[in-house]
Amino acid sequence: MSEQEKQSFFSKVRHVVTDFIYGMASHEMARQALKTRGSMEHLFILITMGDLLGVPILPPYYSLRLLPYVVPQVSTWKRRMLREKDLTDALA
Amino acid sequence: MSLAHVFREHPERRYIMFGGKGGLGKTTFSAATAYWLAKQGKRVLVFSVDPQASLSDIFQRDIFGKGAVEIMPNLYVQEIDADEHIRAYQDEIRQKIRDMYGFDKIPQEIEDYIQAASAEPAMEESAIFDQVVDIIVEGGYDYYIYDLVPLGHALYYLSMSSVYDQWIDKITKLREEMREYEQMAARIKREEELPEDQILAELQDIRYRISTSSSILTDREKTAFFFVLVP
Ligand SMILES: Nc1ncnc2c1ncn2[C@@H]1O[C@H](COP(=O)(O)OP(=O)(O)OP(=O)(O)O)[C@@H](O)[C@H]1O
Ligand SMILES: [Mg+2]
Numbered sequence: 001m002s003e004q005e006k007q008s009f010f011s012k013v014r015h016v017v018t019d020f021i022y023g024m025a026s027h028e029m030a031r032q033a034l035k036t037r038g039s040m041e042h043l044f045i046l047i048t049m050g051d052l053l054g055v056p057i058l059p060p061y062y063s064l065r066l067l068p069y070v071v072p073q074v075s076t077w078k079r080r081m082l083r084e085k086d087l088t089d090a091l092a
Numbered sequence: 093m094s095l096a097h098v099f100r101e102h103p104e105r106r107y108i109m110f111g112g113k114g115g116l117g118k119t120t121f122s123a124a125t126a127y128w129l130a131k132q133g134k135r136v137l138v139f140s141v142d143p144q145a146s147l148s149d150i151f152q153r154d155i156f157g158k159g160a161v162e163i164m165p166n167l168y169v170q171e172i173d174a175d176e177h178i179r180a181y182q183d184e185i186r187q188k189i190r191d192m193y194g195f196d197k198i199p200q201e202i203e204d205y206i207q208a209a210s211a212e213p214a215m216e217e218s219a220i221f222d223q224v225v226d227i228i229v230e231g232g233y234d235y236y237i238y239d240l241v242p243l244g245h246a247l248y249y250l251s252m253s254s255v256y257d258q259w260i261d262k263i264t265k266l267r268e269e270m271r272e273y274e275q276m277a278a279r280i281k282r283e284e285e286l287p288e289d290q291i292l293a294e295l296q297d298i299r300y301r302i303s304t305s306s307s308i309l310t311d312r313e314k315t316a317f318f319f320v321l322v323p
Contacts, residue, residue: 030280037273059218060209068188
């Protein structure tokens with residue numbers, strides 16, 4: 001391998017490695033963003049559909065208006081919420 | 093009577109509420125004022141949420157739960173039937189759920205929720221609130237006269253209005269923030285079009301309507317509030 005070829009080889013490797021690390025980092029960031037989004041979803045349903053647990057928060061008239069959109073979440077959510085222990089932290 | 097004077101001096105006060113203890117003449121004053129303004133050529137809506145339908149009595153027409161009814165030129169009267177409105181609203185929600193998911197029958201858990209939410213006293217209150225918001229936001233009249241039920245109701249309505257306003261604002265902001273995280277993830281993953289967040293769209297619509305009506309009703313330039321007292 002000539003000096004020149006070596007250089008270009010290493011620069012390619014660096015490129016690939018940087019891309020790879022960058023890819024990992026952005027994957028991690030995307031995952032974090034979605035995770036945050038997911039736990040907010042939790043909080044959101046609690047606030048809007050709270051009376052599922054007997055805590056009315058949003059006026060019921062408006063809570064019914066949102067109900068159609070959360071039908072799939074409602075049943076799984078109720079079960080999850082009951083064992084969620086950091087709920088109070090989320091609300092603080 | 094110097095009410096006429098008030099309306100001549102303050103043409104920008106287009107929203108009028110009569111409050112005061114029971115049986116002192118709120119409905120009578122509302123009707124008389126509406127009649128007078130209509131005679132001046134103003135397009136007037138007088139409305140109430142009183143289940144006793146006393147506007148029907150005074151105008152001698154059965155208008156309860158029938159929307160805005162024209163009694164004479166320029167004079168429209170509306171009596172909101174809260175119970176009937178809630179029933180129709182529930183059916184609308186059920187139909188929407190059936191259409192959205194292709195269900196024949198509403199899942200039990202969801203039906204239970206609809207029943208439970210509707211059984212709360214806050215349901216009637218928020219339904220009435222929304223009906224008034226509807227009337228105010230829709231527009232189309234020169235004057236709006238709100239014939240209130242018992243004392244406290246007017247002030248209660250106004251304070252409710254600001255509480256709802258703040259709640260909806262907070263919840264909408266939370267949803268907007270959720271949307272930002274979603275968009276961030278989509279950008280990083282170089283995903284194309286994110287589908288519209290329908291919940292956010294509903295919340296923004298609710299927020300717009302509530303803040304529009306509450307800013308009108310709490311504006312002393314636009315809203316006149318009269319207490320009917322015993323002379
Ligand atoms: N200025 C007045 N002089 C004499 N009687 C009046 C006067 N205003 C109202 N009334 C009578 O008092 C009674 C109650 O009036 P009205 O229904 O307008 O009161 P209200 O405040 O709307 O009552 P509620 O709190 O039950 O809605 C009616 O029978 C009406 O005819
Ligand atoms: Mg009355």
